[in-house]
Amino acid sequence: MDTKQDMGFNTQAVKTHLDGLRQHRPLGVPITQNTNFQFASSRALGEAFHDPHQAAAVYTRFGHPTLAAAEAKLARLEGGEAAVVFDSGMGAITASLLAVLAAGDHVVAQREIFAQTFTFLDEKARSLRIETSFVDATDLDAVTAAIRTQTRVVYIETPSNPLLRVADIAAVARIAASHGALLFVDGTFASPYLQNPLRWGADLVLHSGTKFLGGHADIMCGVAVGRSALVNQIRQTQVLLGGLLDPHAAWLLLRSIKTLGVRVQRQCDTALALARFLVQQDGIVQVHYPWLEGSAYVELARKQMRGGGGVVSFEVAGGLAGARRFVDVLRLIPVATSLGGVESVIEVPSELDFSERELGAAASLTGIRPGLIRLSVGLEDVHDLEADLCLGVGAAVSATVLAGARDESAPCEPAPAHA
Numbered sequence: 329m330d331t332k333q334d335m336g337f338n339t340q341a342v343k344t345h346l347d348g349l350r351q352h353r354p355l356g357v358p359i360t361q362n363t364n365f366q367f368a369s370s371r372a373l374g375e376a377f378h379d380p381h382q383a384a385a386v387y388t389r390f391g392h393p394t395l396a397a398a399e400a401k402l403a404r405l406e407g408g409e410a411a412v413v414f415d416s417g418m419g420a421i422t423a424s425l426l427a428v429l430a431a432g433d434h435v436v437a438q439r440e441i442f443a444q445t446f447t448f449l450d451e452k453a454r455s456l457r458i459e460t461s462f463v464d465a466t467d468l469d470a471v472t473a474a475i476r477t478q479t480r481v482v483y484i485e486t487p488s489n490p491l492l493r494v495a496d497i498a499a500v501a502r503i504a505a506s507h508g509a510l511l512f513v514d515g516t517f518a519s520p521y522l523q524n525p526l527r528w529g530a531d532l533v534l535h536s537g538t539k540f541l542g543g544h545a546d547i548m549c550g551v552a553v554g555r556s557a558l559v560n561q562i563r564q565t566q567v568l569l570g571g572l573l574d575p576h577a578a579w580l581l582l583r584s585i586k587t588l589g590v591r592v593q594r595q596c597d598t599a600l601a602l603a604r605f606l607v608q609q610d611g612i613v614q615v616h617y618p619w620l621e622g623s624a625y626v627e628l629a630r631k632q633m634r635g636g637g638g639v640v641s642f643e644v645a646g647g648l649a650g651a652r653r654f655v656d657v658l659r660l661i662p663v664a665t666s667l668g669g670v671e672s673v674i675e676v677p678s679e680l681d682f683s684e685r686e687l688g689a690a691a692s693l694t695g696i697r698p699g700l701i702r703l704s705v706g707l708e709d710v711h712d713l714e715a716d717l718c719l720g721v722g723a724a725v726s727a728t729v730l731a732g733a734r735d736e737s738a739p740c741e742p743a744p745a746h747a
């Protein structure tokens with residue numbers, strides 16, 4: 329009926345002419361850019377409306393075909409039964425916690441988690457009478473000691489933001505399971521290419537897909553992967569709260585995941601080279617990278633990860649002033665927040681997470697010291713990145729020489745460029 333010539337102009341203009349489309353078989357997943365789907369009868373719509381398996385083709389807030397394809401792919405890559413995708417990492421984290429927690433419940437969470445996850449647990453969840461004990465998740469005795477009979481969730485982030493601390497997923501999973509609690513792992517810094525927490529006994533793995541999964545700093549998204557029953561519980565919460573990824577962004581996510589492995593492998597190789605380079609420079613007090621020889625986490629990282637990831641953090645002499653001098657002088661690497669994209673970016677975490685007044689107390693509590701710098705490594709050539717970082721080393725070091733803290737410094741030299 330939708331091809332009949334006797335329909336009015338406006339009717340023809342709004343009708344979806346499906347006949348021409350049915351014969352095409354695109355190689356990739358198409359963008360299903362609409363909010364609702366048509367059914368042969370009222371009864372068929374009613375049945376689909378109440379069937380969670382058909383949610384991807386009823387109304388777009390419940391799910392849609394482009395997103396269902398991304399969810400199926402992510403479930404596979406993480407080795408989980410099901411995945412649910414959100415329009416931000418925080419959407420995935422907060423909906424997953426709210427899906428399983430109720431007033432009176434207790435959470436044991438790693439202290440050094442993403443700042444807004446910390447604030448959600450410390451303020452919003454607490455206001456709903458869900459209490460959280462924050463612990464050092466690399467100290468298994470501290471995790472065990474914090475568990476109560478009301479503990480429903482143990483929450484860790486590994487590697488952690490921004491210090492790249494690595495928690496033992498299998499060991500924490502055993503503690504959580506033996507007390508009847510669920511283990512949630514934020515695996516954003518590793519991506520599914522480097523680490524699969526479900527394999528080590530976690531119940532749910534979460535990602536800010538805005539980072540490595542999206543990979544081009546052009547979409548916001550979040551992911552939760554686990555057993556079907558748990559993921560369905562989270563999906564039902566998502567239906568109530570909103571926060572599902574729209575079709576166009578879901579398509580961009582699908583496109584990006586195709587190159588996740590090659591991007592992250594290259595980011596790991598460059599990040600390790602830069603970590604080794606930075607550790608040798610004057611004026612760099614400490615380098616944090618789990619794959620770096622001598623890192624406290626190297627053994628554990630090699631057990632549960634396939635590479636160190638695309639983020640390196642390091643501390644420069646001279647505190648916040650030294651860190652500002654370092655990043656402000658760079659020409660290739662822009663000062664910007666976020667991470668995981670094809671373009672390298674750099675930030676000073678203490679500048680974003682704390683006021684100047686809070687810096688001292690925050691440093692002793694979180695380990696994030698004022699001179700810490702977080703570098704997200706992109707796909708540029710190592711030689712160019714090293715040459716740019718030399719500018720930062722020079723700026724930070726010359727100031728400490730001028731201040732009389734050292735006599736002179738060794739020159740910073742980038743590795744030779746490949747022909």
Ligand SMILES: Cc1ncc(COP(=O)(O)O)c(C=O)c1O
Pocket residue numbers: 416417418419442485489514516517535536537538539548549550666
């Ligand atoms: C480890 C980690 N988890 C969660 C988030 C939140 O993700 P989003 O910004 O996509 O909401 C971030 C963001 O930086 C993060 O670094």
